Amino acid sequence: MGDRARVEQFCADTLGKNPLFVCTISGTRTSRIPGITVAGANPELLKATPAADAELLFYGKCLSIEGIPATPDGKPTPALITRTALTLADIQFLIVDSGAEVKPKAPYISMGVPGPSEDITTGKAIDEAVVKTIFEYGKILGQKFSYLSDYVVLGESIPGGTTTALGVLMGVGIDARGRMSSSIPDNPHGLRNRAVELGMKTAGIGLGDLKRNPLRAVSVLGDSMIPAVAGMAIGAGRRNWVVLAGGTQMMAVLAIISGTEPDALEKVIVATTTYVANDQTSDIGWIIKRIGRVPIVAADLGLSESGKPGLRAYSTGFVREGVGAGGAALAAMLKSRGAISTDVLWKEIEQNYLKIIESPLQFVRSGSG
């Protein structure tokens, strides 16, 4: 089936149906390399970004930090978009923790991973046995999710995750250097490439050396989000459609699926935002073609229309995607049979932005949590 036909089949199968949105939160010490990520206003807050993203989905506010996760210059987390889409369409969600440094103040599914994986420049990101366990747990969970919903939408929150994703892609032979997306317009390709190259050198690994052992590529150069989401996609895809909701980070997930259970790719589509799909500084289309025939759908969040500079910034190269925002938007559109349009969505995102970000109450919140 061609990409277009597969997307049409996916839409026909899922229109008006009940998805389950699952956000996997995780951590990698790679995110501490200065300049590699802006998914937090400072290094201390960065540690809590995935937990705070999860809390925002649950409560419409964060408990582990003051305010909400933002870039150092105040661009808000895409969790705001995800929260809006899920709430508007009454879509259920679960949080999976696969190694977040701070755990969310909310119930979450544990993969038994106490904290973040190592900086990939060490060439030893995660113990390989742990990667295999996470992958198996992911399959178990994915299968359960497939019985509890009509289809699953898998998002992530892991600061620094495009660097670890590049590591895994390089390990399995896809030279995506210069093609990964970033949350700032001045995409730090050089920094990211050097981190991966150093990790490969330390581990004595060349491009594609781990093509036949993709889980080892995760162990050497990846993070603990990747095997969790890959496992869930495989487990859920045995029964239902699976939406990988994210940008170039999800390419590493796809590579793991492709290298372990390639047939599972037939039930997968990637959903992201137009801000990733149309990014001139990255090339998700180039990467995906090297992995397999998996269609990408890009949701237009309409944020270029917003009067709020922090939201409009999404359309000028900031943040772009994360916390499954594009996939959550797509799922909201599908569940509502189009009633939740781009216009409905960005206006509601703006309302939530006003409520959550610009509320004078945010600064007294720590006393009420």
Place this chain on the structure above:
Amino acid sequence: MGDRARVEQFCADTLGKNPLFVCTISGTRTSRIPGITVAGANPELLKATPAADAELLFYGKCLSIEGIPATPDGKPTPALITRTALTLADIQFLIVDSGAEVKPKAPYISMGVPGPSEDITTGKAIDEAVVKTIFEYGKILGQKFSYLSDYVVLGESIPGGTTTALGVLMGVGIDARGRMSSSIPDNPHGLRNRAVELGMKTAGIGLGDLKRNPLRAVSVLGDSMIPAVAGMAIGAGRRNWVVLAGGTQMMAVLAIISGTEPDALEKVIVATTTYVANDQTSDIGWIIKRIGRVPIVAADLGLSESGKPGLRAYSTGFVREGVGAGGAALAAMLKSRGAISTDVLWKEIEQNYLKIIESPLQFVRSGSG
């Protein structure tokens, strides 16, 4: 609606439908009082019983211990029954950890409770703020579960749990001394009563002093399973039927629901085994009448027919119930519209007993997990 009418309505609403079974695992240091529980062959194994029960549901074998949980004289865990019922009827399950000492080697939902609550003889079982958080998380989860299934069945695994349940019941004014069920025929009422009485004395609490603050009763004399399951029942009961699957331990859960959101009781039924319902050494019927109009259904597991002494022992006063065995059996009967009868069930339990307990492979398992 009378009890009988409510059970009929419940059966009409759930026949052939898809339940979600949720087992909450937990721990209390009260279980270390010698003689208070036999839910583990020795004190070291006792700590791992809830995790091992969860693993048995996932894998049909345990990873955290050799063999499977058993009483010191070898009566097998009721998780064997639960596993059989869920597998036969293809019923989905999730594990919630609310303070187990050993965490299962499987994905589970975390309530953020690192370990067991204190021995209730201290009169300070759990911090009250933690009890409230667990209760709120429970409500959130219960609501999610209600959207992911047609109804929920809530079981538990917490050694020593009838003692903490008695503590909560006494705190809210139900003098259930001498009426709690036990996993041995020689029901240790005296030991259990003395533990609760000591805890009450230490805390300066008299019978019924915490009637208006049932969560405080949990904090002083309870365990962290109780608020978790009570919260889930309330959250799920807003939309669907809720089955509290267990014996006298579930009476403490009912008391919390009754004392916080009594309307929620209308969507609750209790399901247990005939081995609890017909127990001459305890009186679940007496207790439930003091709480509210909640019907009890007892599933006949048919184990008196079994040729295996370890299983037949269930019908002569050993183990009786646990891990939601009675509720899982009921759910299997309902989902299969009766095709899974008592006879089908006990024969399959026996088959699994043979496979799991009597397999010569069990003693080499630690190397293969």
